[in-house]
Amino acid sequence: MLFFKEYKKMLFSLTFLIYFIAVIAMYFTQFHNDCKEAIYEPLPGQESYGMIAKETPDILMPAATESLVNGYLSDSYTAYPIGFYKNVHLSEKKKQKMAEIITEISGISKEDLDNFTNYEEGGFYIDENGGMMQLESNIPEINIPKALTYERFRELMRKADDIIGGGSEYSDENIVGNFSLVQKTYEDALTEYNKFLNEDKITGAYARLFCDYMGIVLAILPVFVAVSLASLDKKSRMEQLAYSRKISSVKLIFTRYFTLVVLLLIPVAITALIANFKVCGMYPNNSADIFAIFKYSASWLIPNIMTAAAVGMLMTELTSSLLAIFVQGVWWFISIFASANGLTGSIGKFTLVARHNSLYGLDTFMNNFNDFVFNRIFYTVISIIAIALTAFIYEQKRKGIFNGYSFRFKISKHKS
Amino acid sequence: MDTRSALKFLSINLKHNLLPHLIVALLIALLTPIIFTITSLDERLAAQPIEMLLSLTGTALLTPIFLPEQNENIRDIIRSKRTDYMNVCIMRIIYSVILLALIIGGFVMMMSFCESNVTFRHFAGGFASALFLGSMGFLVAGISRNAPVGYMVSLIYYIANFAMKDKLGNLFLFSMYAGSFKEKYWLLLASVIMLTAGVLSCKIKKS
Numbered sequence: 201m202l203f204f205k206e207y208k209k210m211l212f213s214l215t216f217l218i219y220f221i222a223v224i225a226m227y228f229t230q231f232h233n234d235c236k237e238a239i240y241e242p243l244p245g246q247e248s249y250g251m252i253a254k255e256t257p258d259i260l261m262p263a264a265t266e267s268l269v270n271g272y273l274s275d276s277y278t279a280y281p282i283g284f285y286k287n288v289h290l291s292e293k294k295k296q297k298m299a300e301i302i303t304e305i306s307g308i309s310k311e312d313l314d315n316f317t318n319y320e321e322g323g324f325y326i327d328e329n330g331g332m333m334q335l336e337s338n339i340p341e342i343n344i345p346k347a348l349t350y351e352r353f354r355e356l357m358r359k360a361d362d363i364i365g366g367g368s369e370y371s372d373e374n375i376v377g378n379f380s381l382v383q384k385t386y387e388d389a390l391t392e393y394n395k396f397l398n399e400d401k402i403t404g405a406y407a408r409l410f411c412d413y414m415g416i417v418l419a420i421l422p423v424f425v426a427v428s429l430a431s432l433d434k435k436s437r438m439e440q441l442a443y444s445r446k447i448s449s450v451k452l453i454f455t456r457y458f459t460l461v462v463l464l465l466i467p468v469a470i471t472a473l474i475a476n477f478k479v480c481g482m483y484p485n486n487s488a489d490i491f492a493i494f495k496y497s498a499s500w501l502i503p504n505i506m507t508a509a510a511v512g513m514l515m516t517e518l519t520s521s522l523l524a525i526f527v528q529g530v531w532w533f534i535s536i537f538a539s540a541n542g543l544t545g546s547i548g549k550f551t552l553v554a555r556h557n558s559l560y561g562l563d564t565f566m567n568n569f570n571d572f573v574f575n576r577i578f579y580t581v582i583s584i585i586a587i588a589l590t591a592f593i594y595e596q597k598r599k600g601i602f603n604g605y606s607f608r609f610k611i612s613k614h615k616s
Numbered sequence: 617m618d619t620r621s622a623l624k625f626l627s628i629n630l631k632h633n634l635l636p637h638l639i640v641a642l643l644i645a646l647l648t649p650i651i652f653t654i655t656s657l658d659e660r661l662a663a664q665p666i667e668m669l670l671s672l673t674g675t676a677l678l679t680p681i682f683l684p685e686q687n688e689n690i691r692d693i694i695r696s697k698r699t700d701y702m703n704v705c706i707m708r709i710i711y712s713v714i715l716l717a718l719i720i721g722g723f724v725m726m727m728s729f730c731e732s733n734v735t736f737r738h739f740a741g742g743f744a745s746a747l748f749l750g751s752m753g754f755l756v757a758g759i760s761r762n763a764p765v766g767y768m769v770s771l772i773y774y775i776a777n778f779a780m781k782d783k784l785g786n787l788f789l790f791s792m793y794a795g796s797f798k799e800k801y802w803l804l805l806a807s808v809i810m811l812t813a814g815v816l817s818c819k820i821k822k823s
Binding site: 286420424 | 636640647651656657661764779
């Protein structure tokens with residue numbers, strides 16, 4: 201049977217072995233390593249329950265205004281437009297626009313800002329005795345107008361974010377987390393714990409963390425296995441032999457793809473099983489959902505594997521294996537770094553690598569749930585279309601109509 | 617190999633083998649300032665774009681050195697040629713390493729023009745990380761006779777540097793960003809060992 205023939209060929213390939221080891225290593229160095237201690241029920245009267253981002257205008261507005269004034273005076277704004285740190289300096293035209301925003305939210309005019317000479321940047325410093333000192337920044341006095349509504353303030357913050365170029369501390373995604381952090385109360389901590397226990401049934405929270413880590417490697421490594429298998433055929437000069445077989449191109453390509461996806465799932469299933477035992481073992485007295493990790497893995501990770509494998513097969517058939525690696529690599533890279541500044545609930549409609557690097561944040565995940573469902577279905581459908589296209593190209597090659605695009609550079613006068 | 621043959625060899629290799637990989641390396645270099653800022657960075661932050669993205673130029677340039685001969689038909693022709701295949705590999709390594717140094721050097725100079733606090737250390741450190749990734753890809757591709765495996769191992773090691781960080785000890789690629797330079801000597805040493813082993817592997821295979 202074709203499935204088993206392909207399966208055997210792929211199972212004993214070097215690329216699959218490396219893939220297998222890499223996936224297992226990712227599990228043990230990341231997820232397993234994070235599962236050292238169980239989460240316990242918070243007790244009343246604890247010194248601290250940690251911090252929580254709560255949208256509180258009285259805290260957010262002064263903090264964001266102070267930060268924006270600091271940014272203007274130092275001409276330095278921090279932003280993460282595609283995940284990584286950017287230090288943004290504004291042009292004179294943009295400075296003018298920023299000053300208008302600052303004037304409206306702080307009452308400080310552009311002239312006062314530009315003529316302020318005693319500016320000192322705040323921050324932590326080491327004093328003469330080696331102790332850590334905090335220095336308050338020295339900026340003009342801020343008076344937030346009473347007539348300024350919170351809605352208008354947020355609108356101005358969006359404008360400021362646009363001027364900076366997006367991804368700044370003032371964006372809708374970042375502003376609350378940056379400027380409105382408050383101490384968790386006992387009630388906050390208890391609510392969070394109850395959600396973890398009752399709604400996530402423990403393993404649900406761990407399943408998201410598991411998929412977050414595994415999704416990183418599963419969105420890129422399958423492309424190598426896919427292209428390597430194609431090059432195996434070329435290397436062993438089996439291409440022409442396969443072309444002459446009776447089997448239809450659609451059946452051959454879809455069987456190969458199905459076999460590849462099943463094979464690539466093996467280490468995922470093994471690690472999901474280990475994760476399940478590990479998590480359930482950490483909470484022996486609680487009733488956990490023993491299927492959660494498998495359910496999440498199936499819906500979250502299979503589309504990743506399908507997409508990377510499909511890109512590998514399609515691009516190899518169309519052009520070359522190296523281009524397949526390059527295309528998937530760039531796509532993966534941009535997706536990973538686009539979410540580097542927001543690892544929790546970073547799931548858009550078209551995000552290749554969905555991220556949720558936390559055991560908490562069920563609400564954040566559920567807020568994006570519709571996007572998540574759309575996203576995973578979208579990638580599954582796209583993968584199947586890509587494989588249908590691969591079968592079509594394969595058929596054209598068989599008939600001798602098409603021989604793939606080549607990116608080799610020819611020499612006009614080359615004597616051998 | 618006389619000078620004329622060497623020049624002919626260079627010309628053919630540049631046009632036939634190197635150009636697509638050089639384009640990929642240059643695209644990575646062009647992508648770097650889009651993803652990272654390179655303006656007005658202090659010494660530590662300036663290491664970030666060099667180590668975390670530009671270092672992949674090493675993978676792009678050095679991994680495919682054995683690639684042309686991974687086609688069985690070409691390998692058969694190579695076996696019949698008088699020129700020692702090991703010399704061919706060494707020449708390819710030399711021009712790839714020179715190009716790698718030029719790309720990283722050019723990028724560091726560009727950062728300097730953009731008022732970032734970069735020194736020769738940024739060039740040397742970035743070059744060491746890139747050379748290490750490239751040598752790893754070169755060695756694995758050579759031993760396995762499969763270039764995708766070389767790219768795969770090199771990229772897995774690159775990802776491991778994000779996941780495991782300084783647990784990789786002296787072979788940590790992003791050490792300058794973490795504030796340490798001593799790892800770069802180890803990376804250079806390991807690169808030389810891997811390049812030598814890769815070249816020797818092609819000698820062994822021919823015999």
